[in-house]
Structures are given as C-alpha cells and as structure tokens.
Amino acid sequence: MAKCEMKLPEEFLLKISKLGSDFDSVADTVLQAGGEVVLAKVRSNLSSVVGRGTKYDSRSTGELEGALGLSPSKLNRNGNHDVKVGFAEPRSDGGSNAKLANILEYGKHGQPAKPFLKPAKTASKQACIDAMTQRLEEEVKKR
Template structure:
C-alpha cells in the first residue's frame, strides 16, 4: 500500500482562510456592483419604450418607471445570495406592474411589442459580469499575499 502525505505551508493555509472569509462577506458588495450596471440601463430602455410606436398619445402615469428598483441582497435556504432588478408591486389601481411590463415587452393584439427587458439583458450581460469581477478582485486583493 502506498501512502502520500502532503503538507501545505501555514502561510498558504492562512491566506486561503482569509480569502474564504472575504468571499463570504463580499457577496453583497459584488452583487450590488452588477446591479449598478443593469438598473440604469433598464431604466433608460424602459423610458425609451414608453410612448414609442403608439397610434394614440401615451397615457403613461409614470408608475411603472417609478416602481423600477433593486431589492436588497437575500440569502435563500441553500445559502445562495440573490439580488433582483425589477418592479415593486402593485399599482394604485391594483394591477400588477409585472403585467404592464409584460405587455410592453411582448405586446398584445392591439399593441405592438416594445421590448426593453431583452435588450437590457443583452446590453448589460458582459458589463455586469466585469463589474462584479472587478469588485471581487478588489476585495480579494485587500487580503494580501
């Protein structure tokens, strides 16, 4: 029987432990860096979609745009950190903002689609990932060698 024993230097083990602590404490900051890229672009795309391609003058009340925002970071039962950019519910008339956003995105029989979600996703995907990488790298570099 062969037997192998690997001994790691204490400094390496200590730096792994420190990096692990940084990763646990920086999830919120990293996710918020990503949403800082997504939310402004979504707001701009929604603003451009409101009133576009309509036969009649826009009847926008501004409620959908005002409801757009970012949630706080939440941890689910599996330990995953989540943050969402979306719409607060409900409107003053009781209708769901998600329904209104869906009509904008996909249209209906008497209203053409005015997508703003899909373009936001394609426009911000790389930028959000890069912003999160940069935030995480900055946090890890604080740990030091």
C-alpha cells in the same frame, strides 16, 4: 447515478480563500455592483419604449419607471446569492406593475411588443461581469 467534478482555476480559489468568513458580505457587495449596471440599462431601455409608437397620445404616469428597482442580495433556496431587477408592487391604482411590464415586453392583441428586458440583459452582460470582477478585486485587496 451521474457524477460531476468541477475544477476552478487556482487563482480564483486563492482569492476566495483570502476572504474566509467574509465571503458572504463580499458576495453581496459584488452582486450589488453587477445589479446596478443591469438596472441602469433596464431603466434606459424602459424609458425609451414607454409611450413610443402608440396610435394615441401616451397616458404614461411614470409610475412603472419609478417602481423599477434592485432587490437586496439574498440567499435562495439552493444556497446561492441572488439580486433581482424588478418592479415594486402594487400600483397606486391597485394594478400590477409586473403585468404592465409583461404587456410592454411581449405585447398583446392590438399592441405590438416593445422588448426592454431581454435586450437589456444581452447588452449589459459583459459590463455586469466587468463591474463584478472589479469589485471582487477591490474587496480581495482590502483583506
């Protein structure tokens, strides 16, 4: 059986120990701060690709852009805190926003791909880390 040992920097461990039992609530606020940065980038990328480069006039209703949002922070089955950027379901016509987003992202026969999620993830990674770091510093100073 394999064994793995991870060592965290002392400075980070001291910050976490200051939080004590408040760690879960602080983790939620830190993740929300990072999620807001990513959500803003995804939203701007989505609005730039919807209706662009089509053969016919766009039939966009704005419902896909309106359904984009950020989930509240939750514990996953592994005990980690998660926030998700995604689409509310269902659409007013009974269709799926996730299906339309997938078609936009990857394309389909006769419709070229217009990626908006993957470029947003790449472009917002450092800004997200910075926002989360700043929020963590603020929360540690409060305590």
